[in-house]
Amino acid sequence: MNFFKLKENQTSIKQEMIAGITSFFALSYIIIVNPLILAEAGIPPELSVFGTILVSAVGSILMGLWGNAPLVLTPGMGVNAFFTYTIVGSLELSWQQALAVVFVSGIIFTCIAYTSISKLLVEAIPDSLKHGITAGIGLFLVVIGLENGGILADGxxxxFITLGDLSQPLVLFTVIGILLSGVLYLRNVPGSFFIGIAVITIISLVTGVHEVGASSFSLSNLSDYPALVGAFDFSTVLSVPFILAVFSLTMILIFESIGLFEGMLEDKTRFTSAFKVSGIMTLVSSLLGTSPTIPAAESASGIKAGGKTGLTAVFAGGLFLLSLVFTPLLSYIPNAALSPVIVITGAIMMENLKHIPFDDFSEWFPAFLIVVMIPLTSSIVDGLAFGFVAYPIFKLANGEFFVVKKAMKVVSFLFLLTMVAIAII
Known part of the structure; x- marks a missing residue:
């Protein structure tokens, strides 16, 4: 295991395995949810489930072996909605044409990842915004975890949001899980998050509170899956809707990936290789018949569980492959067991707020916009857009427009164009 430099990173195979398992379980919902969202675009869910599993497995293993980063790649929530409701729904492209959009965006993404442009973009982002991105993603995870656990509900x-029904046993188990996982984490108990998941799952099953439903997943559909592979349609490639879709999707993928990498990668030297993997996997996603992958925010749960190297991602990728056979077993794990891990992980990520200079309004307010708009819009890229567009404006008002790097000005303008394009769509 010298390949992963475990000793240099002060970790072990056991620690990385626990981290990989934690990340996988925190993300296991994507196996079912992604096909259901893509089904509304017309892609058969009984087939796209294979694309979801395979692209998550390949992406995570590649991220581990090439990027040596403890990050899991899966089809992104939000990105899959953009694929279904904007590219197919609003722009009226077929799902085959939408896959062609993903393919073209992947080419652009990969070209940027393999040039100095990627480094230029990262270096242009002010530190205050980088910390805002981390905190914003953290708050987003907190909201997701609380909603999945039933503590927050649709108002x-x-x-728009209200307190959930605390009289429901599973909601109470979520609360207990947050307290249990939090205490274990505070006491530095190895595998604290995994222990929390196991304990709440066992209690839920023993008490009969969590009813295990029948799974509609079947390996018998695997023989039909090749019908989705390479199902591109480039017939509308020169049309205005196709071009608008490519521009918007490319901006979303590039800057959401940058935001997630900046927010979760503790070792920034791994950014370049990880970014390259992300670009390549966008191409692979289109080939396998699914929406694009992104570094999953829930990977932070594995990182907080002790994951420090790519071995974490390899273990998670291996579990995705195993899920081809054992997916029905995922139904035994209730949201009440997974939600606490997501909540605590998000809360820990918000520690980055302490690095933002709150004595300078022109620095902290754009970062603040990112922090609040990511969870309020349920979109990382929308949150980034507000903060990135606001930053040069407030620097100009403060007489410090000269400190804004040229690349940052270009990025801010591109975000403005993206917001206009999406509004037009």
Missing amino acids: GANS
């Missing part, structure tokens, strides 16, 4: 007409 309906009176409020």
Whole structure:
């Protein structure tokens, strides 16, 4: 295992395995949810489940072996919605044409990843915004975890969000799981998050609170899956809707990936190789018949569980492959067991707020916009857009426009164009 430099990173095979398992379970929902979202675009869910599993397995293993980063790549939530509801729904492209959009975006993404442009973009982003990105993703995870666990619920007409029904056993188990996992983490217990998942799962099953439903997944559909592989349609490649889709999707993928890498990678020297993997996997996603992969924010749960090298991602990728056979077993794990891990992970990521200079309004307010707009819009790229567009404006108002790097000005303008393009769409 010298390949992963475990000793240099002060970790072990056991620690990386626990981290990989934690990341996988925190992300296991994507196996079911992604095909259901893509089904609304017309892609058969009983087939796209294979694309989801395979691209997650290949992406994670490649990220581990090439990028040596403890990050899991899966089809992104939000990105899959953009694929279905914007590219197919609003722009009225077929799902085959949408896959062609993903392919072209992947080519552009990969070209940028293999040039100095990627480094230029990262270096242009101010530190305050980078810390804002980390905290914003963290708050986003907190909201996701609380909603999945039932602690937060849709407020309906009176409020966009409200307190969930605490009388429900699974909601109470979520609360108990947060306390248990938090205490174990505070006491530096090895595998604290994994222990929390196991304990709440066992309690939920023993008490009969969590009912295991039947799985519609079947390996018998695997023989039909090749119908999705390489199912591109480039007939509309020169049309305005196709070009708008490519521009918007490329911006989303590049800057959401940059934001996630900056927010989660503790060793920034791994950024370049990890970014290259992300670009290549966009191409692979289109080939395998699914929406694009991104570094999953839930990877942070594995990192906080002790994951420091690519071995974490390899273990997670291996579990995705095993899920081809054992996916029905995932139904035994309730949201009440997974949500606490996501909540605590997000809360820990918000520690980066302490690095933002709150004595300079022109620095902290754009970062603040990122922090609040990511969870409020349920979109990392939308949150980035608000902060990135605001930054040069407030620097100009403060008489410090000269400190904004040229690349940052270009990025801010591109984000503005993206917001306009999406508004037009």
